[in-house]
Amino acid sequence: MPVISIGNLVKTFGAIRALDGLDLHVEQGEVHGFLGPNGSGKSTTIRILLGLLRRDSGDAQVLGADPWRDAVRLHRRLAYVPGDVSLWPNLTGGEAIDLLGQLRGGLDRRRRDELLDRFDLDPTRRCRTYSKGNRQKVAIVAAFSSPVELYVLDEPTSGLDPLMEAVFQDEVRRVKQAGATVLLSSHVLAEVEALCDRVSIIREGRTVESGTLAELRHLTRTAVTVETARPVTGLDALPGVHDVHEVDGRTHLEVEPAHLDELLGQLIRFGVRALTSTPPTLEQLFLRHYGDDSAAAATGVPAVAASGAAAAAAADAGAQADVPQGGAR
Amino acid sequence: MSALTGTTLLARLVLRRDRIRLAIWILGTPLLGYALAGSVAGIYPDQETRLGYATTSASSLVARAFNGPIHGTDLGAVVVAETYVTLALIVALLSTFAVTRHTRQNEETGRAELLGASVVGRYAPLTAALLVIVAANTLAAVLLAVALVGAGLPLAGSVAAAAAIGGVGVAFTAIAAVTAQLSVTSRGANALAAATVGLSFVLRAAGDVLGQQSADGTRVRSAWPSWISPLGWGNQVRAFDGERWWVLFLPVALLLAGVALAYALAERRDQGAGLIAPRRGPATGAPRLLSPTGLAWRMQRGTLLGWAVGVAVLGLSMGVAADEFNDMIDANPAAAEAINAMGGGADLINAYLAAMLGLFALTLGAYVVQALLRVRGDEADGVLEAALATAVSRTRWLGTQVLAATLGAVALLLLAGVTTGLGYGIVTGDPLGQAVELGGAALLRLPALLVVAGVVTAIFGLLPRFSVMLSWTALLVFLLLGQLGAVLELPQAALNVSPYTHVPAVPAVDPAALPLVVLAAVAAALLAVGVAAFRHRDVPS
Numbered sequence: 014m015p016v017i018s019i020g021n022l023v024k025t026f027g028a029i030r031a032l033d034g035l036d037l038h039v040e041q042g043e044v045h046g047f048l049g050p051n052g053s054g055k056s057t058t059i060r061i062l063l064g065l066l067r068r069d070s071g072d073a074q075v076l077g078a079d080p081w082r083d084a085v086r087l088h089r090r091l092a093y094v095p096g097d098v099s100l101w102p103n104l105t106g107g108e109a110i111d112l113l114g115q116l117r118g119g120l121d122r123r124r125r126d127e128l129l130d131r132f133d134l135d136p137t138r139r140c141r142t143y144s145k146g147n148r149q150k151v152a153i154v155a156a157f158s159s160p161v162e163l164y165v166l167d168e169p170t171s172g173l174d175p176l177m178e179a180v181f182q183d184e185v186r187r188v189k190q191a192g193a194t195v196l197l198s199s200h201v202l203a204e205v206e207a208l209c210d211r212v213s214i215i216r217e218g219r220t221v222e223s224g225t226l227a228e229l230r231h232l233t234r235t236a237v238t239v240e241t242a243r244p245v246t247g248l249d250a251l252p253g254v255h256d257v258h259e260v261d262g263r264t265h266l267e268v269e270p271a272h273l274d275e276l277l278g279q280l281i282r283f284g285v286r287a288l289t290s291t292p293p294t295l296e297q298l299f300l301r302h303y304g305d306d307s308a309a310a311a312t313g314v315p316a317v318a319a320s321g322a323a324a325a326a327a328a329d330a331g332a333q334a335d336v337p338q339g340g341a342r
Numbered sequence: 343m344s345a346l347t348g349t350t351l352l353a354r355l356v357l358r359r360d361r362i363r364l365a366i367w368i369l370g371t372p373l374l375g376y377a378l379a380g381s382v383a384g385i386y387p388d389q390e391t392r393l394g395y396a397t398t399s400a401s402s403l404v405a406r407a408f409n410g411p412i413h414g415t416d417l418g419a420v421v422v423a424e425t426y427v428t429l430a431l432i433v434a435l436l437s438t439f440a441v442t443r444h445t446r447q448n449e450e451t452g453r454a455e456l457l458g459a460s461v462v463g464r465y466a467p468l469t470a471a472l473l474v475i476v477a478a479n480t481l482a483a484v485l486l487a488v489a490l491v492g493a494g495l496p497l498a499g500s501v502a503a504a505a506a507i508g509g510v511g512v513a514f515t516a517i518a519a520v521t522a523q524l525s526v527t528s529r530g531a532n533a534l535a536a537a538t539v540g541l542s543f544v545l546r547a548a549g550d551v552l553g554q555q556s557a558d559g560t561r562v563r564s565a566w567p568s569w570i571s572p573l574g575w576g577n578q579v580r581a582f583d584g585e586r587w588w589v590l591f592l593p594v595a596l597l598l599a600g601v602a603l604a605y606a607l608a609e610r611r612d613q614g615a616g617l618i619a620p621r622r623g624p625a626t627g628a629p630r631l632l633s634p635t636g637l638a639w640r641m642q643r644g645t646l647l648g649w650a651v652g653v654a655v656l657g658l659s660m661g662v663a664a665d666e667f668n669d670m671i672d673a674n675p676a677a678a679e680a681i682n683a684m685g686g687g688a689d690l691i692n693a694y695l696a697a698m699l700g701l702f703a704l705t706l707g708a709y710v711v712q713a714l715l716r717v718r719g720d721e722a723d724g725v726l727e728a729a730l731a732t733a734v735s736r737t738r739w740l741g742t743q744v745l746a747a748t749l750g751a752v753a754l755l756l757l758a759g760v761t762t763g764l765g766y767g768i769v770t771g772d773p774l775g776q777a778v779e780l781g782g783a784a785l786l787r788l789p790a791l792l793v794v795a796g797v798v799t800a801i802f803g804l805l806p807r808f809s810v811m812l813s814w815t816a817l818l819v820f821l822l823l824g825q826l827g828a829v830l831e832l833p834q835a836a837l838n839v840s841p842y843t844h845v846p847a848v849p850a851v852d853p854a855a856l857p858l859v860v861l862a863a864v865a866a867a868l869l870a871v872g873v874a875a876f877r878h879r880d881v882p883s
């Protein structure tokens with residue numbers, strides 16, 4: 014049974030349609046990345062999952078219950094870290110952690126102290142006086158001190174330094190090991206790559222992609238640069254090959270992973286001297302979905318890949334310019 | 343001067359943010375003044391009625407305490423006596439809150455940081471706020487003068503009276519400029535400034551109660567405490583009775599001193615900081631903190647303590663002052679006659695005490711509003727989101743806040759009655775008896791406060807975004823109905839809107855159960871509506 018199951022979720026704020034038929038499924042025990050451009054509806058979805066916002070239509074189930082009707086009962090079984098942590102300014106960090114833990118139904122004192130230590134957080138300071146990162150740590154410590162089934166984390170690491178980011182990742186792995194499920198909304202792609210079993214990408218309130226990272230990679234093209242003995246021909250006719258152009262005797266192109274085989278078969282006939290193939294970076298993967306050109310996203314023609322190619326061409330031109338300079342010296 | 347760079351721009355920003363508030367303030371004050379002057383003219387049309395009014399006002403300690411000193415029998419003087427204190431209090435609080443809103447609140451929310459990083463001088467935000475607020479006070483005063491002249495009052499007196507009101511606004515603008523430097527939170531800054539308003543009221547009331555009645559019986563010469571109260575200065579201008587224009591320099595001088603002090607403080611502190619360095623606190627939460635109730639108590643206790651001190655001081659001093667009645671009646675046969683004509687000495691003391699308790703109930707309405715609006719503050723800050731994401735239900739959370747505010751109101755009402763009774767009892771030789779009696783009488787005002795709590799809760803549930811504005815407006819309407827409704831000769835139906843109208847004025851009249859039960863029922867209905875609406879809406883919204 015999925016831990017989170019959302020189908021065709023709609024939420025409007027007056028004229029603004031924040032969620033427009035969103036789907037999301039998170040299985041028991043997985044760390045699920047929840048990604049999307051700014052304003053795409055991640056926090057809105059999470060607030061609906063917490064029973065803070067009321068959905069206009071669609072289904073939402075958390076741990077088998079309705080998040081709006083069973084909010085209180087559910088909240089005993091989950092912990093939440095908001096993206097923009099605000100705390101009671103006149104309580105100390107330690108008091109805020111204990112309070113949140115107690116309101117959730119109790120926390121593990123030993124873990125709390127251990128986490129304070131690991132996150133290097135001074136619990137005697139007033140929340141008002143914490144830096145942004147330290148405020149964030151208060152919420153993280155409060156959440157991970159509670160042994161719950163589901164952790165809902167909305168950009169939990171915004172403002173954490175790299176050291177703390179590492180500690181955070183350890184904690185996520187630890188709760189996962191213990192069998193908990195994690196929904197992680199994040200803009201930090203390295204974090205997503207390191208932690209997430211599966212990801213869902215949303216845009217303008219709709220899910221555009223969902224699957225494991227490997228699956229998503231498979232949907233994005235690989236960039237290939239090849240140097241051949243004879244000029245290559247007939248590439249345009251191959252299925253799944255795009256953006257073929259020649260610079261300086263080398264052929265640059267992009268190919269859909271499913272058609273890599275056909276491409277190689279064709280290239281071999283022209284005497285391959287050198288070949289580099291670059292799988293899509295995570296950035297490219299997301300930029301493809303985040304890009305503003307929705308027509309491009311729909312047809313699978315990556316708007317960003319084109320600009321990426323332009324950048325590569327510019328880099329090549331730069332390299333060329335370097336050569337005569339080096340030669341003159 | 344580089345410290346002032348950007349002031350004009352920021353002043354425009356203040357105007358832009360507050361254009362509606364400022365318009366209501368600047369136009370509302372003269373409109374209110376015009377309506378009040380017209381009504382008073384209708385109630386006291388001739389010299390004879392005004393002579394009676396002036397004599398009674400000059401001899402009655404209730405009138406002196408609440409209306410200030412009367413200055414002669416001119417129609418304008420009667421208008422001032424009937425309206426000055428209320429208008430001055432409103433203008434003082436409006437100015438105070440406006441200054442905090444555009445200074446400390448920006449620092450607290452971090453907006454000032456964005457501004458401070460742009461080309462903006464250190465004094466620019468404060469100066470911009472002060473410029474706009476002083477200008478608003480000035481403009482409102484000019485229009486008020488026009489309105490009073492339009493209502494048929496003499497020119498010089500109208501200008502003096504309007505300037506007196508404007509002067510109060512300017513004086514408290516200066517005070518708020520300083521309190522905004524002292525406290526880290528805008529709530530604290532407002533509380534400090536409001537406490538100064540309260541203290542000014544007490545000082546003025548004390549000075550006027552202790553003042554001398556003139557030989558002809560139609561004037562009061564205030565004692566010195568009125569002179570150290572910015573609220574009292576306005577009376578000392580003596581509008582419509584040989585105006586003393588120089589008194590108007592006092593608020594101007596206070597403004598200059600306040601601005602100089604605020605600048606000096608701003609120069610010495612970090613942005614966002616107060617004057618007291620933050621201290622460390624406990625590393626763990628004490629068990630009694632770790633529940634909605636414990637948290638509510640922790641959040642309220644500072645506010646409650648501040649209110650308790652204010653209420654106790656006011657109660658004791660007003661209670662002690664009540665006894666002066668007896669002395670005065672003994673010493674002044676003419677006044678005694680006037681008072682007896684109105685229903686007798688003992689009854690008048692009870693009327694005074696009932697009026698005191700009524701005033702406490704009104705003021706404590708502000709406590710209830712302030713305490714309950716915390717929930718909205720938490721919602722706007724995002725803290726409510728974190729709290730409701732835990733295993734605490736919305737009903738429990740809101741219920742706890744309402745309960746905390748109610749308990750606070752009970753405690754403060756009781757304290758008000760007991761201290762008033764103690765003050766009066768100490769001088770009459772029956773402190774315990776009076777404390778018990780007035781404590782009980784004060785508690786009879788609780789249903790009205792419950793209605794206020796109900797109104798705020800309902801607004802918070804139904805129209806969360808307008809909670810702050812609507813809640814304070816509702817209280818202001820209750821205040822105006824109570825203080826000025828009779829003067830404006832409003833129909834009873836309008837007066838009935840205010841819960842305070844229905845509270846029996848014990849000890850002046852016998853207690854009656856029915857109105858209290860009805861008030862409590864109305865309060866319960868409003869609370870139920872508020873909680874139900876809160877349970878069914880988005881958070882935050």
Ligand SMILES: Nc1ncnc2c1ncn2[C@@H]1O[C@H](COP(=O)(O)OP(=O)(O)OP(=O)(O)O)[C@@H](O)[C@H]1O
Nearest residue numbers: 026029031049050051052053054055056057058883
């Ligand atoms: N209370 C609200 N009233 C009106 N519009 C809202 C409200 N809350 C969210 N929105 C709108 O809904 C949309 C989704 O917002 P949401 O906060 O869910 O985005 P997000 O994906 O979390 O973005 P980010 O990555 O910046 O955190 C945005 O267009 C936002 O402006």
Ligand SMILES: [Mg+2]
Nearest residue numbers: 055056057096
């Ligand atoms: Mg968000």
